Amino acid sequence: MSVLDVVTQTRNKLRDVKFFVPFASASLAFVVGAIILGATGVDVGKAYTIMFEGAFGSAFGFGDVLLKTTSLLLTGLAVSVAFRCKQWNIGAEGQLYMGALGGTLVGISVVGLIPGLAIFLGIILSFIFGAVFALVPAVLKVKFGVNEVISTVLLNFVAFLFISFLLHGPIKAPGFNPYSPEIGNASQMPIIFPGTRLHAGIIVAALATVGVYYLWKTKIGFEIKSVGANIKAARYAGMNITKSVLVTLAISGGLAGIAGGMLVSGVQHVLIEGISPGYGFIAVIIALLGRQHPIGVAIVAFFFSVLMTGSETMYRSLGVPSAFSMTLQALVLVFVLVGQLFVVWLGKRKVGGAR
């Protein structure tokens, strides 16, 4: 048997383990979750049943699952594009808020337009708002070497406070609450399944998934992922690092921006302060667990929105605090990451001695 055969065989075995481990890890997270639930005196079997039913038991519930998937998928893609270039964009939440602002501005100013065009314009402007906001840390990085982890995290708060300021003054609708005026009918995303809250945004998210999949087969995509895979090799091969960083963060921020715009055009129809329950932050987890692959991200986004939707039902029916949803998400993250380490460790044990 040649060395090559050995290498391929070992790789094949590893692939099997790789496939199996994440599911086992996620299941373990549910086991630990059950222990926590049990310790608080909740009937675990009932709780998990209700959770499952909440997500899959009714058209409305499942519509909500897909609705949340839309936001989680777009932000998850946003973060994974950045991560593929090793740009640690932790600012998707802020970019989402800026995108929501962009969408709102279109929605309240182009009231008379035909629906399709108004929606299209809304999406474009939310992309641009998110992209430009993400370019701030990008420029800071390439010009002054400012670490993007810190700048993107901090810029989240700038976005929150800026939106808050606008909603309390310049774009506040008449009335008591700090809301923007309602966007025009033409700008509202149509509901695609009557009796649910699911709107056409899911189609946009699906298109974005396909788009990101093909992004890596484009000229610029190749440059971006090469810079991320190995910056030394990319520079040596004559690639433009500055351009890659800028383009990456613009795409990343833009995708998060679209997620924000559609929270306004598809769900709230007004801009409010807490429009996202932290989709842009959960997106980081989703990108990590989905290994920055669009399909992986889609699966994880769906799974997490099942978790979130189910937990809400659990809260309404059993009074299990909604914090449990976050606990479970965190447990899944920890277990799956440890599971990945386990796979790496297995790989080292098997291949390490080959040299």
Next chain:
Amino acid sequence: MKGITIKFGDVVANNNVDFDLLKGEVHGLLGENGAGKTTLMSILYGLYQPNAGEIIVKGEKTTIKSPNDAMELGIAMVHQHFLLTPPHSVTENIIVGLKSRGLFLDLASAEKKILYLAEKYGLKIDPKATIADLAVGEQQRVEIIKALYRDIDILILDEPTSMLTPQEEKALFATLQSMVKQGLSIIFITHKLHEVMEASNRVTVLRGGKVVGTVKTSDSSESELAKMMVGRSIIESVEPKASAKNPAILQLKNVSALNNAKVKFLKDLSLELRKGEILGIAGVDGNGQAELAEVIAGLRKVQSGEIIMDNTAITNAAPRKIREWGLAYVPQDRLNTGLILDYSIAENLILDRWYKDEYSGKIFLKQEKMKEFAEKVVTDFEVKTPGINVPVNSLSGGNLQKVLMARELARNPKVLVVHNPTRGLDIGATEYIHKQLVKQRDNGVGVLMISLDLDEILTVCDRLAVIYEGKIVSVMDRRDANVDDIGLMMGGKVAVASEGKK
């Protein structure tokens, strides 16, 4: 050691290996990279546990579970890469990890013992010196004394000469002789034949994890050992070509540049490479070789001076421009700079030309063209791979280097810079790479070969230059080259070398 077998996954690194070391001998352990030499010695040193076999030390069967166990049995190992703390003194580095009585370290008596050992074995060292100030050869002495300090009987040296100048090498061999005279036994791991001939009493040759044989050095010859080691004879020397009349294709004029630590590292370096020649740059590692290659490739800023390639000034131009003007460059760090290990062969091959119309349309890469190119390279360069879409990290070192060379040569360059092109490769791959370089030369390309392996330079180059502390100290035709002089120049002794000629 009897019947030692160790497996890593499905790979058998040592297969039923018998090895015996006599008291008071230098035993060479010879083999190509990957033959299992270091693995075998790591077992003796307690770093790995064998799957089968037994170890008998001084007549007693033992199991060695850790380096501590090995030390107790009087076995020590000096690794290829030193394990010293640069800011600490020699003494501190030597006594580190030893138990001491009382609250304070007894440095004075430790120094006394070090000086005694140094005297006894002829290892000149200042116990108070800081490691960072020492030359590589001196650091190695510290490692050896560190082992001797622990009252050992068996010393394992893993490729001890890989970083040394010829002179330091000679001094080391003398030390080995004095150590065996005092009753020590030494195992000397190497893949260099002449070292075994010079320094050892007996040799065990490993190939593919198995023992080919153990012979008395005096009863053997370099060519016989070479045959045992690779299964065939060694690399043939390439006939040098005269290039004096060829026009210059690459000129460096008083080039200065900083190293990564922002210290001026290239100092007014001047160099001329001609068309149709292979110019070798010899020198001890860390004398500006990497910086030299990088300034040419546009990867490092030139502080002052000028670089001209084929009548175009390329000083501080963008890497992509320089490449388009006719440079091909095979960096020494093929794993982390030359290639992207997670990428397929096809992707690695377009790393420098992905933007060209040939391989990409307005938006998308042309997957078909990439595939064609990859298949052509795999066939033309005889790359052993399960397919063009597997990540290159599953290829062996030689095949990786073939992929990298293929990409660079496909540029049809005017100038080809290669840095340690055959480091870590086996003889077959080395010969292949050398042939490619010669072919380029014969096609009129100017080839600049920077190599730490002086033998390689003397085998392939037409002319050679010696680099020392960021300067070219001498340039000569290979026909006029004298190994001893080059060795002295590599160690910075220019004056001595030229005096020697008179």
